[in-house]
Amino acid sequence: MSSEPPNDVVFPDALFDQRRARLRERLEQARLPYVLVTKPVDIFYLCGFKGSTGVLLLGPRRARLWVDPRYTLQAREQSRGADVIESREALSKAVGAWLRRARVAALGYQGAHLTCADFSRFRQEAKGKSSGPRWKSIGATMDELRMVKDQWEAERIRRAGALTAAVFREVLPMVKPGVPECDLAAELEYRMKRSGAEGPAFETIVASGPRSAWPHARASGRCLQGGELVIFDVGAILANYAADMTRTLYLGTATGRARRLYESVAAAQQETVQGLRPGLQAGQADAIAREALTRKGLADFFTHSTGHGVGLEVHERPRLGRGDQTPLPAGSVVTVEPGVYVEGYGGVRIEDTVLVVESGPEVLTPAAKEPWFIS
Numbered sequence: 001m002s003s004e005p006p007n008d009v010v011f012p013d014a015l016f017d018q019r020r021a022r023l024r025e026r027l028e029q030a031r032l033p034y035v036l037v038t039k040p041v042d043i044f045y046l047c048g049f050k051g052s053t054g055v056l057l058l059g060p061r062r063a064r065l066w067v068d069p070r071y072t073l074q075a076r077e078q079s080r081g082a083d084v085i086e087s088r089e090a091l092s093k094a095v096g097a098w099l100r101r102a103r104v105a106a107l108g109y110q111g112a113h114l115t116c117a118d119f120s121r122f123r124q125e126a127k128g129k130s131s132g133p134r135w136k137s138i139g140a141t142m143d144e145l146r147m148v149k150d151q152w153e154a155e156r157i158r159r160a161g162a163l164t165a166a167v168f169r170e171v172l173p174m175v176k177p178g179v180p181e182c183d184l185a186a187e188l189e190y191r192m193k194r195s196g197a198e199g200p201a202f203e204t205i206v207a208s209g210p211r212s213a214w215p216h217a218r219a220s221g222r223c224l225q226g227g228e229l230v231i232f233d234v235g236a237i238l239a240n241y242a243a244d245m246t247r248t249l250y251l252g253t254a255t256g257r258a259r260r261l262y263e264s265v266a267a268a269q270q271e272t273v274q275g276l277r278p279g280l281q282a283g284q285a286d287a288i289a290r291e292a293l294t295r296k297g298l299a300d301f302f303t304h305s306t307g308h309g310v311g312l313e314v315h316e317r318p319r320l321g322r323g324d325q326t327p328l329p330a331g332s333v334v335t336v337e338p339g340v341y342v343e344g345y346g347g348v349r350i351e352d353t354v355l356v357v358e359s360g361p362e363v364l365t366p367a368a369k370e371p372w373f374i375s
């Protein structure tokens, strides 16, 4: 997979300046002059470096990015607003030595990401003979910052969503009895790449018949059969941003049972999408879907949460789950994906990626949901 964004996407420098400024504001509130960022996707978010290893130290005025020699050229090319420092020793050693020299008194770190072993190493190296800096986990700060997408980011996800929907439409005519699930998954992923995507944001799901009752089934060698439900869960990554979409089809003229399941899920999904607005708690969004399915007597078959944030990662904050009190910020992008799963028979899930803004929810995965049966 290419680590470069497609040529037509130039990440503006101002984007990274704004993100670092927002993080610095949060750090000031926590009285932390420095923060050590170690999660690759967050390093990318703050300075544009796309390598899988590196350490970013954000200070009050400057940002420094330590990389090993494999990444020096790439870091110089990709990083925006960070001084690149090549280290031929362990990054914890190099960063620790810098922290000692600069007499840094306090710094934040990503407690939810850094392993205990790595954290001990950094702390040990930063100590030397003194007691070392005070370390404080910044908790979910980075996730919270990334939850709010600006217009530029929303446009990236809009394009990833449009590509995902277009590829699904292209593959639809190939959906028929006798075709193996994995052939359709391969077609979808191949066409994503041919259309300019970096690739699938996750392993494409094509699950037919009884397998469609497994919410996380992978595509298998099973051939599609008439008179069955088929779930397609697809999403492309385009210029670093993901989309996530699920459609369910029935092969043949839909029976009463399939129709009842499909129409119930479609109504619950629609009602939840329409209910999304800034300030709504994530758990309240989940409750809309759950109550809609409860009215149809299907609540027990809805076994997962209603959705999740989408952005640089296909699963990020917030989680639209039971009781979650996180208010959805304006500019958040979330999936709405209620589903019902009947063991031994099959399942129905319908999912869109949706932008939450004051003017109303915008569906970013514009593939038709009708007709949903292929007769």
Ligand code: ZN
Binding pocket: 233, 234, 235, 244, 245, 246, 351
């Ligand atoms: Zn999905």
Ligand code: ZN
Binding pocket: 244, 308, 335, 337, 351
């Ligand atoms: Zn999803």
